[in-house]
Amino acid sequence: MIIVGVDGSRTGLDAVGWAATEAALRRAPLTVAHAVPKWVCEETHGRYAEVGRWMREGAKTVLLSARDRALRERPELTVETTLLPGDPRTALVKASEEAELLVVGSRGIGGVRGLLVGSVAYGVAAHARTDVVLVRDRPSPPQGEVVVGVDGSPGGRQALDFAFAESELRGALLRAVHAWAWPHPSGFEPADPDSERDALRELNEFLAGHRDRHPGVDVVTEIVHGHPVEVLREAAKGADLLVVGSHGHSQLAGMLMGSISQAMLHHAPCPLVVVRRGVPGQD
Missing domain, CATH: 3.40.50.12370 (Rossmann fold)
Known part of the structure; x- marks a missing residue:
């Protein structure tokens, strides 16, 4: 299994495109993962219930958009989506225990202007339990x-x-x-x-x-x-x-x-x- 982390950014979708091609080459299933705060994944009541519902709907949109991108790239793929609770770095590192490859974009929505690599990309590259791919500047067409x-x-x-x-x-x-x-x-x-x-x-x-x-x-x-x-x-x-x-x-x-x-x-x-x-x- 290959896991790709997404956050709704363009670089995240680029990572999905790369991961879909790689999964097809390996004949492996692809899992698209998106992390949200742990409390968002739980049923809540009271003043934050509506905020949690709104965030879950947003996460669902991010995952479905990424899944669509993967299938446009490689229609034959088996693609699953998963919502991970917690900090994106910690959640993706834990998820990587079951994967043969973890793929992320170079920077996401939270990227700070002037930084060349985001904190999530750096965090998973340093701690992941499997090989990590940082996707940026894919050559088109492939150069072989x-x-x-x-x-x-x-x-x-x-x-x-x-x-x-x-x-x-x-x-x-x-x-x-x-x-x-x-x-x-x-x-x-x-x-x-x-x-x-x-x-x-x-x-x-x-x-x-x-x-x-x-x-x-x-x-x-x-x-x-x-x-x-x-x-x-x-x-x-x-x-x-x-x-x-x-x-x-x-x-x-x-x-x-x-x-x-x-x-x-x-x-x-x-x-x-x-x-x-x-x-x-x-x-």
Whole structure:
């Protein structure tokens, strides 16, 4: 099952469109979810009864509009709707326990001007019990390319697992990108050619097992000089999907997301997958 969170915003409906296509590719059912305060879901009496009724009717409208969008995108889909009680972040994280993928828009109705990613999107990306897709700037038509950031870490391996499977599902080219640079007091200094060749060899060795399991996937490997955030943002321009692990080499104990995955929430130029499954100590 794939779950997509909606709030009545345009970005929420864009997320529904993406989720419907993904569900059709996976032959999985789609659940459209909308969260409201817990008391709204309960039968109330007195001064707030009418407010609760009005909010339930509004929630029903949001869910039906999203369901219609999903079926317009993929008429063959099985689409269910559900009203979640509580804070959207907490409710969607709990719902994600039963899902293979959780999809949200980059910003919703409550988005603050100037912020590139909303609090709900950030919250579920940091805490979800499954992989999370943040939908923004879907290429039209699809370009047939998936980009994955590779750093040799356990989180990077999980991202590769997802990226290879997704590329196979879509019949898309997979571009595996590794940012290569030496830290330097004045910034990032490119490595010497011999070291770069060694890094490319190690990258291909790192991919070998995945290639064996997905022989039909065409893979391009790239070693690119620069900071990982800038390298991945440039590599993903025009791509159908960018895949990153939730933690990389630089993870710190107690952090819920690595610095690169956090940055890509704000800077990814296409739909972004943050691979969460298998992350130790998920909240």
